[in-house]
Amino acid sequence: MVFSYLKVMASALRTLYQHSLLTQRDLQVIIDAHKPVSFKKGDFLLKKGQTANAYFCVETGLIRSFVYDYNGNDITTGFIGKNEIAIDVVSLFTRVPSEEYFQALTDCACYMIDLETFQGLYHSIKGLNEWGRAWMSGSLFELKQRTISMITDSATERYSRLELQHPQILQQAPLKFIASYLGITDSSLSRIRKERCKATIP
Numbered sequence: 391m392v393f394s395y396l397k398v399m400a401s402a403l404r405t406l407y408q409h410s411l412l413t414q415r416d417l418q419v420i421i422d423a424h425k426p427v428s429f430k431k432g433d434f435l436l437k438k439g440q441t442a443n444a445y446f447c448v449e450t451g452l453i454r455s456f457v458y459d460y461n462g463n464d465i466t467t468g469f470i471g472k473n474e475i476a477i478d479v480v481s482l483f484t485r486v487p488s489e490e491y492f493q494a495l496t497d498c499a500c501y502m503i504d505l506e507t508f509q510g511l512y513h514s515i516k517g518l519n520e521w522g523r524a525w526m527s528g529s530l531f532e533l534k535q536r537t538i539s540m541i542t543d544s545a546t547e548r549y550s551r552l553e554l555q556h557p558q559i560l561q562q563a564p565l566k567f568i569a570s571y572l573g574i575t576d577s578s579l580s581r582i583r584k585e586r587c588k589a590t591i592p
Contacts, residue, residue, distance in 0.1 A: 402449040403501060405473050409524065411517035420518060423511055424501035429453075429494040435476055436492040441485060444504040445477035451498030452562045455490045456570075466571035469495075471558045475525075476500070496562055545574045549582050 403421045412420070424447065429435065435453065436442055446453075453470040455478075467490060470476040481488040482505055511518050539548055549572060553560055559568065569579040 402473060403447060406447050406475070407518075407521060409517055409521040411520045412515070413517065416515050416517050419515065420511060423507050424503050427500050427502045429498040429500065431494055431496050433494045433498075434491060435494065436478060436481070436488050436490070438489060438491055439487045440481075441487050442478045442481040442505075444502050445475055445482060445508070446500040446502050448472055448474050448476060449499045449501065451494060451496045451500075452558060453492055453498060454495050454563065454567055455492050456567075457490050464570065466567045469556065469559045469563060469571065471556070471562075479526075479529075495564075495567070540573055545572060545578055546582050546585075548572050548574075549579070549586075 403424060404417055407417060407420055427446070429451070435446060438457070448470055450472060453476045454466055455468040455470070455476075456464055456466045459465050470492075476492055478488045478490060478492070480486065512522060513519070539551065543551070552568070552572065559571075565579055566576055569576045572579065574582075
């Protein structure tokens with residue numbers, strides 16, 4: 391049973407840390423540096439005002455990041471699911487309090503690595519250094535694409551892209567959180583879903 395669990399853990403982390411410069415030995419060192427942690431639905435991984443000291447690799451479950459706007463409205467800034475990283479980059483690496491909340495939307499199984507351990511590996515394993523640059527570049531690209539989409543795409547187009555690229559979110563996240571993430575009202579999201587449902591009926 392323990393062996394099976396460790397195999398699953400290795401599989402999840404190997405998927406996340408894929409990079410041509412990381413050897414099998416490098417990967418094992420990285421895997422061994424992570425600690426399995428679990429969160430119940432509703433648990434907070436990080437709250438506004440706290441300084442992040444670690445990041446979390448998600449094996450199962452869904453996590454939401456959010457903020458409150460100037461009117462006190464709860465606005466979803468992101469979703470983190472299987473084989474993705476729950477991290478406040480600014481807080482973790484610049485050591486400033488977080489502006490966001492990170493909360494488990496479902497029960498989650500994750501693997502945590504603290505900042506001190508990560509930095510030690512980052513400076514000693516060249517492949518991890520390159521992986522980090524690639525991951526950051528990919529994350530910045532996705533953020534840029536999302537920013538542009540919020541301006542140039544219709545609500546229906548944004549929903550369709552989310553449905554295609556991240557079906558887990560539509561399956562596990564409450565509609566009100568999806569609506570705020572897409573920048574639309576709950577009623578607009580309901581209308582879009584009804585229209586798409588009608589379009590699929592022969």
